[in-house]
C-alpha cells in the first residue's frame with residue numbers, strides 16, 4: 785500500500801493544506817496509536833513508537849493511497865510528566881480536534897485490559913457532541929486469550945453504554961483486526 789509521511793506540526797498553522805478526509809488516532813499515552821498506524825500500513829518504521837509514554841509529541845500526517853490521511857496524535861493521561869508538558873500535549877490534541885475541518889472520524893484506542901479512563905470518557909463525550917464518527921479499537925489483544933478478550937469487550941461495552949458494534953479488537957503484534965480496521969476506515973471515509 786502506498787503510504788507517505790506528509791508532515792508533523794504542533795500548531796494548526798503547520799497542518800498541511802490538503803483536502804483528504806482525515807482519520808485521527810487518539811487515546812492514552814503508550815496505548816499503541818503509532819504502532820497501530822504502522823501495522824495498518826504494513827511498515828515498522830514509518831511512525832515512531834516507543835517503550836516510554838510520550839513518544840509522539842506532534843500531530844503527524846500520513847497519506848495513504850493518495851486518498852486518506854491517517855493522523856497520529858500525542859497521547860493523553862500520562863501521569864509522570866510535568867503539568868506544563870501535560871498542558872502542552874493537551875493543547876496540541878485539542879487544537880487538532882477543534883480546528884481541523886478535514887477530520888472525518890476518530891479511531892479511539894484503548895488497552896483491552898484496562899477500564900476506560902476519565903480522559904477516554906471525555907474524548908467520547910466530545911466526539912459525540914461534535915458528531916465525529918468513531919470506532920473504539922481495543923488493542924494489545926495478544927495479551928489475552930479469546931475468552932478473556934470476549935469478557936473484557938462485554939465489560940467495556942457495558943461501562944461505556946455502547947453496543948458491541950462500536951468496537952474492534954486489534955493487535956499490532958499479531959496484526960489481528962487489521963483487515964476489519966481497514967474495512968471500517970473505508971466505511972468511515974466513504975460518502
Ligand SMILES: Nc1nc2c(ncn2[C@@H]2O[C@H](COP(=O)(O)OP(=O)(O)OP(=O)(O)O)[C@@H](O)[C@H]2O)c(=O)[nH]1
Pocket residue numbers: 811812813814815816817818819820832833834835836837838839840841857858859860923924925926927954955956957
Ligand atoms: N503486546 C503489544 N504491544 C503493543 C501493541 N501495540 C503497541 N504495543 C507496544 O506499546 C508501546 C507503545 O506503543 P506506541 O505505538 O508508541 O504507543 P502510542 O499510543 O503511540 O504512545 P504515545 O505516542 O507515547 O502516546 C510500545 O512498546 C509498543 O511496542 C500491541 O498490540 N500488542
Ligand SMILES: [Mg+2]
Pocket residue numbers: 817818819832833839840856857858859
Ligand atoms: Mg505515538
